[in-house]
Amino acid sequence: MIAAMPLLAPPRADAPEARSPRTPPTLRARSVIPGRQRWEVPILCRRPALAHVVERFLNEDVSIVEARVNPVTGSVLVLHAPNTPSRFIAGLVRDAVTRSLACTDAEHTAAPVDAVNHPDIRPRQGAGAGDGRVPLGGSGGRPGPARLGKWSAVLLGGGAAAVAITACGKFALTVLGQPLISLGLAAAATAVVVRKAWRRQADREQPGSREVAMWRRPLRRIVGRHRRQLGAATALSVFAQLAEITLYALVPSIVLVLARGESAFLARLGVAGVATQLPVLVGAAALACLTMAALGYGADVAWRRLGQTIEDDWRIRTYAHVQRLAPVDLENERTSRVNTVLTEDISQLGSFVGTNLHDVVQLATSLAVLVPVYLLLAPQLAWVAFAPVPLVAWLSFRSHERAVADHVASGKHRWRLHNRMADNLQAHTTIKVTCTETHETTRVSELSREYRDANRSTDRSAAAQTQILRLSACSALVGTLLLGGRAVLGGGLPAEAFGPLIEMPGNALGKLTRLGTITDQYQRTLAALGRVQALNDLPVESGADLPHLPTQRVKGEIELRKVTFAYPGRQATLRSTSLAIAAGRTTGIVGPTGAGKSTIAKLLMRFRHADQGQVLLDGVDVRDLGLSDLRHAIGYVTQEPFLFDSTIAENIRYGTFHATDAQLIAAAHTAGAHSFIADLPAGYDTLVGERGAALSGGQKQRIALARTILRDPPIVILDEATSAVDNETEASIQRALQVFGSNRTMIVIAHRLATVRGADRIYVLGDSGLVTEHGTHEELLALGGTYTNLWTLQAGQQVSA
Ligand SMILES: Nc1ncnc2c1ncn2[C@@H]1O[C@H](COP(=O)(O)OP(=O)(O)OP(=O)(O)O)[C@@H](O)[C@H]1O
Structure with missing residues (x-):
């Protein structure tokens, strides 16, 4: 049996925060999203009794769906209606902690908070017979003594004023x-x-x-x-x-x-x-x-x-x-x-x-x-x-x-x-x-x-x-x-x-x-x-004022020179990665999931910056190039492309608004999209729905591919851009892309090795973006390493399929 202890012990000397209940408690927001907030309240750390009372106060409030307090970490999780202002909830948490702390005072004068189901919480001897409930006063839910004190003050003040007015009414x-x-x-x-x-x-x-x-x-x-x-x-x-x-x-x-x-x-x-x-x-x-x-x-x-x-x-x-x-x-x-x-x-x-x-x-x-x-x-x-x-x-x-x-x-x-x-x-x-x-x-x-x-x-x-x-x-x-x-x-x-x-x-x-x-x-x-x-x-992206880079002058030679990069709070994704992508050629990048393939594309487009090393385009560090020019020079198609809630034609034209119908259809042909678009009742005028909900994954990918083909940039990055289409359709897209890709720098990121098989050079990435192998498809097969194993595996899967 756990020995009875004071209802709400004063802060221990070793507690992270020892303060008077009158000073507002320290609250630090951990995460605040609509409907859910997490706060760190140091004073609740290692004080289970106090944490329990705070939790009860919060759960009794009508604006809170559920509150959970962790006495080990001092973290307070509050679930509430999404339209309730988050600041209001923050106020409730602060209020609940202050009120719980105030109970420390109240226990000397009034009924204790109670001995509810928590072993740490026991009424003090002689502190009054608790009824098993926190004494709440009215709608405000304040402890009884505090409210009593407030009303006594009001009554006393009113009485004194009345006496004063009666006594010296004429004077007043x-x-x-x-x-x-x-x-x-x-x-x-x-x-x-x-x-x-x-x-x-x-x-x-x-x-x-x-x-x-x-x-x-x-x-x-x-x-x-x-x-x-x-x-x-x-x-x-x-x-x-x-x-x-x-x-x-x-x-x-x-x-x-x-x-x-x-x-x-x-x-x-x-x-x-x-x-x-x-x-x-x-x-x-x-x-x-x-x-x-x-x-x-x-x-x-x-x-x-x-x-x-x-x-x-x-x-x-x-x-x-x-x-x-x-x-x-x-x-x-x-x-x-x-x-x-x-x-x-x-x-x-x-x-x-x-x-x-x-x-x-x-x-x-x-x-x-x-x-x-x-x-x-x-x-x-x-x-x-x-x-x-x-x-x-x-x-x-x-x-x-x-x-x-x-x-x-x-x-x-x-x-x-x-x-x-x-x-x-x-x-x-x-x-x-x-x-x-x-x-x-x-x-x-x-x-x-x-x-x-x-x-x-x-x-x-x-x-x-x-x-x-x-x-x-x-x-x-x-x-x-x-x-x-x-x-x-x-x-x-x-x-x-x-x-x-x-x-x-x-x-x-x-x-x-x-x-x-x-x-x-x-x-x-x-x-x-x-x-x-x-x-x-918030600072805007820098680089708008950097030297001009006309798209027609871009050759498309790319190099990563000992690049190290880590997302905030994460292990390094790329550790001293070096690779060279020849201008006007097709380069494949393969490797296990999470190896950092997409990150390379992001660094090239300056969505992120290398912590160490350089990313070079035509021998110039991308940080020294005009941002808009750099992004104009690159067409980036991702695995989950974004389609706007408008027609297929408008989606393909996005970014090349003045393209003619003939150019639009030619791009759709190259992307292998024309046949399925032509089969739709409204053809190119078909509405794709919110985020392209009215289309299949493979159809969305082909529309995004057509969008980039229509833009005609000197560098194209296909990041799993055809992963959702069947093998046969992918093969026909690749055939069409061979013409489009000649004299253009193409970077093809893929898990399916058949997608990169025809590339002039293939890089195989390992952990932390380390280049483990590189060469043509045949050279890599001759090496008998990771690529060969993967190829054998995928070829086997295809045969069994
Ligand atoms: N915005 C981000 N914030 C934090 N970490 C991220 C972010 N984006 C990616 N990462 C992490 O960086 C690592 C590399 O991600 P990246 O998307 O480059 O891998 P990938 O090789 O393209 O993987 P996949 O083949 O699955 O697309 C992963 O561990 C991922 O969790």
């Missing part, structure tokens, strides 16, 4: 009645609310946005050279908002004129008598209404257009940059990350400008009007108008955070349901074969019901939050009516000055309710800008 009212003091207090309180919310959101959802915000004028970077458009959209927004405020001010004034008979202010302006004043005021209101609608429409269109222009601008610029990146930056999972930046992040920049900036300008205009108007016309009411500002700002942030959490919760259910349905559709044959239709229908119904229930509670809370926000915003209206009415009755405020002020705070506060969303969007935009900028900062 007198102080608040000073407009500048009330304005200052409201501004300070709002600043505190915004700052706290900003930090919370930045830490939980968008790490990195704070750093980007430190850049000088991030908005200016986003907008770039479209400042004029920004100015025009801003002006339209400001005037539309002024028209709206005017309308809000005119309506109560009209009612006032009707009630009191006449407006002294208008009479002083020469518009006397209610019969004249009424149509003037109504006309002004109608004009304000029209202006508001027209300018509002103009502003909306201008902002949307600006958003789209910015998006378009960034996308084109970034895409052009991505095209010039080294292939190494676009391999494997990096492609999906780059794709996310090009699509989602750049859309975020555009949509923030297109939708949220409009709101920001309107809010700023409302406050810019509200403050001086109140200070001028009714300074004694200013505190009523300003007091709800921090409260509404706080509620706006809270409701937005809740909305995000709700959205994540329902997103998890939606993801499960969609996954199940997509799986079932793909597995329809299996389901039919196993007669499990009813079973699957039941499973989908259950998931659908869970999703419906999750949505119901999300909808309820969203509706409640909207109304709570409205209610708080309306409190300003009630306060203004109450205190303003009393001031008018007491003679301290002229009714004519009070009328236009009634609706103004409500209008401004209504806009303030969007503050949470705007701040959140701003942070997302900053984080997106950071990623877009990082992509744009």
